Amino acid sequence: MQLTTIGFDADDTLWQNEQFFRLTEDRFAELLADFAEAKHLKQSLLDAEMRNLRLYGFGIKGFTLSMIETALDVTAGKVPSSVIARIMEIGRDLLQHPIEPLPYATETLEALAGRYKLVLITKGDLFDQERKLAQSGLGDHFDGVEIVSDKTADTYARIFARHGDGPQNSMMVGNSLKSDVIPALRAGAWGVFVPHELTWVFEQEEPPVGEPRFRKIAHLGELPELIKSL
Secondary structure, three states: OOOOEEEEOOEOOOEOOHHHHHHHHHHHHHHOOOOOOHHHHHHHHHHHHHHHHHHHOOOHHHHHHHHHHHHHHHOOOOOOHHHHHHHHHHHHHHOOOOOOEOOOHHHHHHHHEOOEEEEEEEEOOHHHHHHHHHHHOOHHHOOEEEEEOOOOHHHHHHHHHHHOOOHHHEEEEEOOHHHHHHHHHHHOOEEEEOOOOOOOHHHOOOOOOOOOOEEEOOOHHHHHHHHHHO
């Protein structure tokens, strides 16, 4: 096996992301505390997000619209306009939150750049993902950037064919088993799981134990040595 291309997920693999959504959910629950309990509100919000994924896709804009929909639902359409305005403000805040690279992200990319083709493969809102990449300071390490609507085996097959020698000589690294690892394995690539302490429930999946190209590391700093051992 000659590894030529390595794909990296962005959110919660290279920089913090989910923690901002969790904080926003808490603020949302406080806004509507007079209408429903926090647990019920958060579940209603999650249900709205799941329903709306096929319409809005992944990202902050869809999340904001789902908050508004949930506010209308739990108040039977009587949510005050001031609350809607506050939800919109919270959504704008999310679109401007500072980017905090995770430990070992910079060092690992520096160690691998030039030896392999590095490709950022992320899903979500185009403008927001471009903003986060620019603010992260990590963009110069990548030979390519792919912002996609979803991550499937076909997605990885196309990307690794475009940026390398196909999935058989490629690797995908990320914190989501469902989006980063399992579909990459199905495409024929290596899949490396880097757990994050906060992972959205939609992205959770059982580890593909027994898959010969599946690997798990504790943090990105372990990736260079893992690659050497393959």
